[in-house]
Amino acid sequence: MAQLLRVQNFNVSSDGYGAGEGQSLQRPFGHADPREIFAWAGATASWPNRTEPGGTRGLDDHLVRDFHHNIGAEIMGRNKFGPQRGPWENHDWLGWWGDEPPFHTPVFVLTHHERPSFTLSDTTFHFVGGDLAAVLKRAKEAAQGKDVRLGGGATTIRAFLDADLVDTLHVAVAQPELGAGSRLWESPDELRDRFHVDVVPSPSGVTHHLFWRK
Amino acid sequence: MAQLLRVQNFNVSSDGYGAGEGQSLQRPFGHADPREIFAWAGATASWPNRTEPGGTRGLDDHLVRDFHHNIGAEIMGRNKFGPQRGPWENHDWLGWWGDEPPFHTPVFVLTHHERPSFTLSDTTFHFVGGDLAAVLKRAKEAAQGKDVRLGGGATTIRAFLDADLVDTLHVAVAQPELGAGSRLWESPDELRDRFHVDVVPSPSGVTHHLFWRK
Numbered sequence: 001m002a003q004l005l006r007v008q009n010f011n012v013s014s015d016g017y018g019a020g021e022g023q024s025l026q027r028p029f030g031h032a033d034p035r036e037i038f039a040w041a042g043a044t045a046s047w048p049n050r051t052e053p054g055g056t057r058g059l060d061d062h063l064v065r066d067f068h069h070n071i072g073a074e075i076m077g078r079n080k081f082g083p084q085r086g087p088w089e090n091h092d093w094l095g096w097w098g099d100e101p102p103f104h105t106p107v108f109v110l111t112h113h114e115r116p117s118f119t120l121s122d123t124t125f126h127f128v129g130g131d132l133a134a135v136l137k138r139a140k141e142a143a144q145g146k147d148v149r150l151g152g153g154a155t156t157i158r159a160f161l162d163a164d165l166v167d168t169l170h171v172a173v174a175q176p177e178l179g180a181g182s183r184l185w186e187s188p189d190e191l192r193d194r195f196h197v198d199v200v201p202s203p204s205g206v207t208h209h210l211f212w213r214k
Numbered sequence: 215m216a217q218l219l220r221v222q223n224f225n226v227s228s229d230g231y232g233a234g235e236g237q238s239l240q241r242p243f244g245h246a247d248p249r250e251i252f253a254w255a256g257a258t259a260s261w262p263n264r265t266e267p268g269g270t271r272g273l274d275d276h277l278v279r280d281f282h283h284n285i286g287a288e289i290m291g292r293n294k295f296g297p298q299r300g301p302w303e304n305h306d307w308l309g310w311w312g313d314e315p316p317f318h319t320p321v322f323v324l325t326h327h328e329r330p331s332f333t334l335s336d337t338t339f340h341f342v343g344g345d346l347a348a349v350l351k352r353a354k355e356a357a358q359g360k361d362v363r364l365g366g367g368a369t370t371i372r373a374f375l376d377a378d379l380v381d382t383l384h385v386a387v388a389q390p391e392l393g394a395g396s397r398l399w400e401s402p403d404e405l406r407d408r409f410h411v412d413v414v415p416s417p418s419g420v421t422h423h424l425f426w427r428k
Binding site: 062 | 216277280411
């Protein structure tokens with residue numbers, strides 16, 4: 001079975017932005033409100049950050065619980081890892097996720113600036129630069145036969161799409177507009193020349209777009 | 215995390231039948247054509263019986279690949295296991311699935327007629343009678359913390375629904391009518407008093423009904 005590069009549960013606004021402008025420590029998604037972006041996922045029984053029992057077990061839950069399914073590594077952009085730009089001033093920043101990051105696999109963070117790998121619980125972060133195909137090759141080796149998740153943000157997904165390295169994408173399109181920020185697409189129809197797509201409206205209000213390579 | 219009893223990928227006709235009349239060795243689904251019933255699942259990349267590469271990776275595939283997700287045991291009715299009725303004449307029949315049954319867990323076959331357990335590859339079949347709640351308790355113990363799949367047929371699912379033991383159901387409703395056979399419901403609306411439901415039409419033509427307990 002071939003190893004795939006999969007985008008899972010990536011959220012964009014109705015106008016195609018994965019995050020707003022002005023990312024900072026206090027606002028990981030810039031001017032976008034993450035509660036709005038993640039509301040559909042947070043309502044499900046399988047949402048990993050759920051603190052109380054309950055939650056829905058319908059369509060949205062099936063997509064949320066697929067997040068870890070047969071995934072052996074993640075690749076993410078540096079802006080998903082943290083708000084810093086340029087060379088690392090120090091190595092104090094360990095990501096947004098506290099002592100128990102939700103990945104549970106090796107994670108490859110794209111950056112031009114070297115930094116030693118480190119491990120938190122069962123997630124190890126590696127910092128890698130250079131050619132995207134080479135990064136993917138390294139992530140597939142680390143995934144030991146399983147698929148690799150492409151975690152975002154939008155700029156990173158766009159770069160892998162432009163290099164024609166993405167096999168499947170699940171993008172949840174929310175109703176709010178963002179107007180500016182990090183953009184995945186002007187329209188999902190841009191991908192139709194290379195991908196099949198199922199467009200599936202959810203009762204929760206988001207519309208799931210499920211793409212797979214032609 | 216509570217262990218759930220889940221119906222996964224159960225197929226019915228538009229008039230609610232899971233199988234036709236006249237089950238036999240040659241026709242496990244009676245007068246129903248299994249190619250029609252399973253066409254939506256057989257077209258997906260994750261269909262376990264797929265012999266050639268390819269297949270869709272959209273909505274239907276997400277549901278098919280969830281089949282094994284966090285499942286530690288299955289309960290099935292005797293008519294899913296085989297076409298025999300009454301006491302076992304011998305123990306030659308080992309199910310429809312050949313040497314590699316697609317379950318990979320303990321399977322509990324409901325029957326009034328005793329028979330010794332046996333193992334094929336990584337699937338062990340047990341033959342159990344009596345109270346449904348007691349059978350479910352035994353299957354949950356065997357599942358070791360994972361959920362239990364309720365595999366059908368329609369009569370078996372109906373019995374567990376009547377005993378109020380089912381937590382979630384995924385039922386794919388196909389367009390053909392069957393007119394007679396083993397019936398799950400007259401209408402999916404029968405379950406709305408006890409379950410939430412997402413009704414999700416697939417581009418393949420089936421309509422997925424995803425129920426979870428209120």
